[in-house]
Amino acid sequence: MTLNARQWQAIQHNDATFDNQFWYAVKTTGIFCRPSCPSRLPKPEHITIFTDPKDALVAGYRPCKRCRPLNQLVANELWVQEIDHVLAQDYPNKLTLTELAAKVHGSESYLRHVYQDLTGLTPQQKLTQLRLTRAEAELLRSNASVASIGAKVGLPNTPYFIQRFKARYGQTPHQYRLHHGD
Ligand SMILES: [Zn+2]
CATH class of the missing domain: 3.40.10.10 (DNA Methylphosphotriester Repair Domain)
Structure with a gap:
């Protein structure tokens, strides 16, 4: 090119x-x-x-x-793995970009830049994705209320949880449970 x-x-x-x-x-x-x-x-x-x-x-x-153009790439890929590991562990809790950056020893802007470059998502988008996937499984597996499931997966603001869930699955958590549960 x-x-x-x-x-x-x-x-x-x-x-x-x-x-x-x-x-x-x-x-x-x-x-x-x-x-x-x-x-x-x-x-x-x-x-x-x-x-x-x-x-x-x-x-x-x-x-x-x-x-060292190749080492840098490997280093960033490993770093993204480390970030994913933290996200997978900490998604139930409140986790700001600042807190995440501190945990993986990087600056916020660099973290966001590298992560988005290698995964196509911002860390916050990935976090929401993880939480919604978890919520979806919980909705079908348990009879817990929508609000308590939201809180359990790190989305304690119920209207926000419902809004994000609907944006991803096309239905509110309640509708989704009715349509997909047994
Ligand atoms: Zn060079």
Whole structure:
């Protein structure tokens, strides 16, 4: 893929917000980098863009020793796993982005950026998804009230719980239970 203006700008400014969105390889050195790499700026006509670093390897480029484009990816993937682990454990409790960031040792903005990049969801969206999936199972398995199920899965604001549930399943929790329960 050839370089577009936005990518060129990201490379010129070592812009880390583009990391994991694309990688750039330099014809003259045979090396590929993350956009944030502080190495010397190549000529734009020597740059090839990759949206998957493995494609850069396949094309015969070597990962840069300075910005280590592959290690970064692995590190972020492991980090996302760690975040998912915390979400899966803590979803019943109130969990703000600030609290989550503290638990996984990252800044809020970087956490949100990396997580969304690798999963397509913000951490908050993922959390709501987990809670609704759990609530759906509880609705069918127990006779507990809608309000208490909401509270149990970390959605203690009942109107909000009903609204999110309906947005995902097309029915209120009560309707859903009537239609899917036995
Ligand atoms: Zn580099």
